[in-house]
Amino acid sequence: MVARVLHGAGSQGATVQTPEPQIRPPGYPLILAALAFVDSGVARGLACAGEPPEGCADGFPFLSVVIVQTLAAIFALFLIYRLAWRLSGSREVAIITLLLAFVWGRYADFTGNLFAHTFYQLGVVASLYLLVPPGRDLTVGRAFAAGAIAGFTALIEPAFIVVAAVAALLLAVWTRASAKGLAAWFVAGCAVSILLILTLAYGAGYDPQGIARHMTWSLAERVAFNKLDGAYWWAAVLLPIPVFGPLFSVFFSNAVIDSFGYYTPGTFVFDGTTRILPAALAQPGDAWSQLFWLVRTHVFGEPVGYLASTAALLMRGICAGGALIALIGIFDVRPMLRWARIGPRYDSTLLIVILTGTLLVAGTLLTSNPIYLHPMLAFVYAYAFAFVAGGR
Numbered sequence: 328m329v330a331r332v333l334h335g336a337g338s339q340g341a342t343v344q345t346p347e348p349q350i351r352p353p354g355y356p357l358i359l360a361a362l363a364f365v366d367s368g369v370a371r372g373l374a375c376a377g378e379p380p381e382g383c384a385d386g387f388p389f390l391s392v393v394i395v396q397t398l399a400a401i402f403a404l405f406l407i408y409r410l411a412w413r414l415s416g417s418r419e420v421a422i423i424t425l426l427l428a429f430v431w432g433r434y435a436d437f438t439g440n441l442f443a444h445t446f447y448q449l450g451v452v453a454s455l456y457l458l459v460p461p462g463r464d465l466t467v468g469r470a471f472a473a474g475a476i477a478g479f480t481a482l483i484e485p486a487f488i489v490v491a492a493v494a495a496l497l498l499a500v501w502t503r504a505s506a507k508g509l510a511a512w513f514v515a516g517c518a519v520s521i522l523l524i525l526t527l528a529y530g531a532g533y534d535p536q537g538i539a540r541h542m543t544w545s546l547a548e549r550v551a552f553n554k555l556d557g558a559y560w561w562a563a564v565l566l567p568i569p570v571f572g573p574l575f576s577v578f579f580s581n582a583v584i585d586s587f588g589y590y591t592p593g594t595f596v597f598d599g600t601t602r603i604l605p606a607a608l609a610q611p612g613d614a615w616s617q618l619f620w621l622v623r624t625h626v627f628g629e630p631v632g633y634l635a636s637t638a639a640l641l642m643r644g645i646c647a648g649g650a651l652i653a654l655i656g657i658f659d660v661r662p663m664l665r666w667a668r669i670g671p672r673y674d675s676t677l678l679i680v681i682l683t684g685t686l687l688v689a690g691t692l693l694t695s696n697p698i699y700l701h702p703m704l705a706f707v708y709a710y711a712f713a714f715v716a717g718g719r
Contacts, residue, residue: 348534348536348537348540348608348614349533349534349536349537349540350537350540350541350544351537351541352443352482352483352484352485352537352538352541353482353524353525353528353533353535353537353538354443354446354447354479354480354482354483354524355442355443355446355483356528356533357524357527357528357531357533358443358446359373359392359441360531362391362392362395366391368388368389368390368391369388369389369391369392371388372387372388372389375388389441392441393438393439396437396438396439396445396446397435397438399438399445399446399448399449400434400435400437400438400445400448400449402449403434403445403448403449403452403453403702404425404428404429404434406449406452406453406456407424407425407428407432407434407452407706408421408422408424408425409421409456410452410455410456410459410679410706411424411425411706411709411710411713413459413461413672413675414459414667414672414675414676414679414710415672415710415713415714415717416670416672417717419713419717420710420713420714420717421713423709423712423713423716423717424706424709424710424713425709427652427656427705427708427709427712427713428652428705428706428709430652431651431652431653431705431708431709432652432702432705432706432709433698433699433702433705434448434702434705437699443483443484444699446483447480447483447484447487447699447702448699448702450476450477450479450480450483450487451480451487451490451686451702451703452702452703452706453476454473454474454476454477454480454491454494455473455679455682455683455703457469457470457472457473457476458470458473458494458498458675458678458679458682459672459675459678459679463671465498465502465509467508467509467512470498470509470510470512470513470516471512471513471515471516472516473494473513473516474491474495474512474513474514474515474516474517474518474520475516475517475519475520476516476520477490477491477494477513477516477517477520478491478516478517478518478519478520478521478524479520479521479524481517481521482520482521482524482525482538484700485538485541485542485545486542486545486686486689486690486693486694486700487686487689489685489686489688489689489693490682490685490686490689491513491517493681493682493685494513494678494682495510495513495514495517496510497678497681497682498510498513501674501678536613536614536615537614538614539613539614539615539617539618540608540614540617540618542618542693543604543607543608543614543617543618543621544600544604545693545694545695546618546621546622546625546626546693546694547599547600547603547604547607547621547625548595548596548599548600548603548604548694548695549599549640549692549693549694549695550599550603550621550625550626550629550633551595551596551598551599551602551603551695552595552636552639552640552695553625553629553632553633553635553636554595554632555595555632555635555636555639556635558579558580558583559583559586560635560636560639561579562575562579562583562584562586562587563587563636563639563640563642563643564638564639564642566579566584566587567642567643567645567646567647568642568646568654569646569651569653569654570651570654571654572646595695596695599695603621603625607620607621637691637692640691640695640696641687641688641691641696643695643696644687644690644691644696644700644701644704645657645687645704647696647697647698647700647701652705652708652709652712653704653705653708655708655712656707656708656709656710656711656712657708659708659711659712659714659715659716660680660707660708660711662711662715663676663710663711663714663715664676664677664680666714666715667714679703679706679707680707682703683701683703683704683706683707686700686701686703687701687704
């Protein structure tokens with residue numbers, strides 16, 4: 328039963344049709360499998376969702392999933408509030424940060440959908456939150472827990488493993504000599520979490536190479552933007568800018584604007600999913616070999632297009648992570664760091680900004696920067712605005 332649910336949860340949405348080959352990381356499928364184990368309605372829903380033509384015609388069987396995802400979003404927002412309070416020492420700054428992050432950070436947008444986004448957002452927020460201790464020193468337990476959550480988050484969205492690596496490096500460099508072992512505890516927590524979850528998933532029928540295939544999928548969508556040139560490049564840079572994007576849109580044709588949508592014919596990501604991804608998966612060898620073929624062919628093999636599109640996708644990531652607050656908060660990040668330098672929490676504040684920026688860079692280089700990928704950007708923008716406006 329668990330194996331069947333795990334296979335079904337691994338495909339797009341909640342369908343019982345096993346993807347051939349599996350192309351999803353195991354994190355969210357394993358969560359759905361666990362919920363199906365305790366809630367027969369979820370198991371029934373996963374079994375019938377792919378049945379044509381109507382799927383589950385006798386009601387909505389995923390209520391418990393939506394409830395758990397809603398609680399996850401609420402908990403993520405609570406951690407956002409606690410993190411802002413911990414960094415600033417001000418309840419007022421924390422409340423303003425929470426409200427702005429809630430309005431512009433899309434923390435509640437994905438709770439009703441059967442996708443991994445809400446749990447990914449919680450994982451990102453929780454792992455970074457644990458790296459900011461209540462006192463001045465990070466404890467072994469918090470370092471291990473932060474690594475464990477980072478490892479689990481990387482099994483929801485593999486690009487996050489880059490953030491985990493940078494976090495371990497910063498812990499090794501920044502902590503005082505007597506606490507250098509914290510980086511090792513962080514890495515240990517990350518490794519234990521990944522090995523445990525992969526063991527559970529493998530025992531339930533999951534193919535670990537699905538992680539590599541998911542990375543191939545994300546990179547295939549990314550390198551589809553290598554074709555950006557002329558009006559398409561300028562549109563990619565200008566259209567994501569909040570408020571001004573719609574004004575700039577009058578300079579571009581509908582075909583250019585529509586090409587930046589999601590999974591409809593004519594869009595870049597559709598081209599990556601339907602043309603480049605199948606070509607990669609058709610290569611001989613295992614899933615990792617296919618990923619390396621994609622890198623050789625479309626990254627190193629198309630360096631001009633790849634590098635030229637990086638600026639456009641970076642802008643897409645910068646703005647998508649915070650919507651309107653990005654237009655204001657991005658200019659407050661530098662003064663916020665300058666003012667925070669005189670306080671006791673400067674190192675922690677800088678750590679959060681660096682790790683958030685690391686995920687932005689990883690998303691730009693490895694993915695097409697989908698809208699859910701950067702939950703901490705909204706926090707950084709909102710916190711910078713609240714911190715500077717509050718004169719902290």
